[in-house]
Amino acid sequence: MLKSRATQVDNFLTGYLNAAAQNGEIARPERLVSAMRHGVLNGGKRIRPFFVMEIAQMLGAEEGLALYPAAGLECLHSYSLVHDDLPAMDDDELRRGKPTVHIAYDEATAILAGDALLTLAFDLTVHEKSGLLPKTQVELVRSLARDSGVGGMVGGQQLDLDNENKDAGEDMISRIHAMKTGALIRYSCEAGAIIAGSDQEERQNIRRYGELVGLAFQLADDLLDVTSDAASMGKATGKDADAGKSTLIAIHGVEWALKRLDQLVEEAESLLAPYGEKADIIRAATQFVAKRQS
Template sequence: MTNDDQMAFEMALIRRAAAVEVLLRRLLDDRALSGEIARPERLMAAMRHGVLNGGKRLRPFLVMESAALFSADGEAALRVAAALECVHCYSLIHDDLPAMDDDDLRRGQPTVHRAFDEATAILAGDALLTLAFDIIAGEATALPAERRAALVLALARAAGAGGMVGGQKLDLEAEQTPPDEAGIIRLQAMKTGALIRFACEAGALIAGAPADDRER
């Protein structure tokens, strides 16, 4: 990669991240969902603390870039990108808890359970996970219903026991019994790789592209 390529990549990453950041702030505003019963202020503050604290937004970037391959990197893709970031941030909030990694800092700031409390951190993570599916399934993500359903299914599988959550469990087990090379590959493919794979496949799902394009 040349210096010009590196600079172009970094500028694209910054541009995509800024767009996702604006949408995340809007989605996590207390007034975001009109007509909904008022959401607890402390819960919303914890959710914002866990999401709006920096980060490269690499996963949303990959969603937008994969959608751009199909000329589909519009508002719907941006919403899917934001949903994926909610899932990623929920996982970080839960990973930082004393029962798991027991971290006090995340990106130079107190982790959610340190800034608030453990129960609020658990609930904030839960709420971010459910918000992700709300974002994708909602009519504001202006895609045909079958595409939204396909995205929900793909993200659920990437985030669940066969993906990210399962990988976190393997990571916890590895603290007691170090895995062999195959075990490490499996762990990383699930804990980190599953959401990355979803991000790279999402563009084809957003565009309604044939299965062959998704597999490539």
């Protein structure tokens, strides 16, 4: 199902990201579009749009309603990776086993490609062809902006940079994880509830589920940075230690991290109990996030 949803999103973005100007646009520079495609259509699990689409369906949304915001979220996530890979940030040359955008093109084009993917994310979220009610679109944009901006993903990246080569405590590391990685996964889950028209109680329940999955995702990523290799990961490993970043694994060790992952999965799955068999795919995704090997 993860592959199926990824194919849906990839097919949509392949068709949308072409040289033909959309309604209201003046022109699309060919090199910029090519760099955008390189940044977003280069593989990846599409776990964030998967959660948007599958949680919306679990909660009773009409099939297809989640596609535009799910694709928009993948654009936003991809913009963050394009910018994170820049020399001024993480200075990475590989992403998903391929040259990063600034290596394949140039640094200026990579910055512009990231900018364009970010703005496209909001365009798709409120797209006139999405089938979503204006009220739903407003709720999605508000939540996406707050989870991806200064108080969410971008703020988390700043805190991560601020704490390089410092002995960051466990509270700060957890805050960085919750913001830099967790906030966007939290949004991906809550977005499904917004699309399905859930009430506030259900939205908060699903949002909390997303928080836990986000923490598990980052902890699993940190484990892979320690235990995996570049060929398996499709990017450089050992980067945290090289960059002088404090991690929970450095503080507590691998065995603690494995036990903590089990705790996060257990708590997250407990929030899915009210949905019975309808949540089976989401339960499987919870396990996948924690146990993935790449």
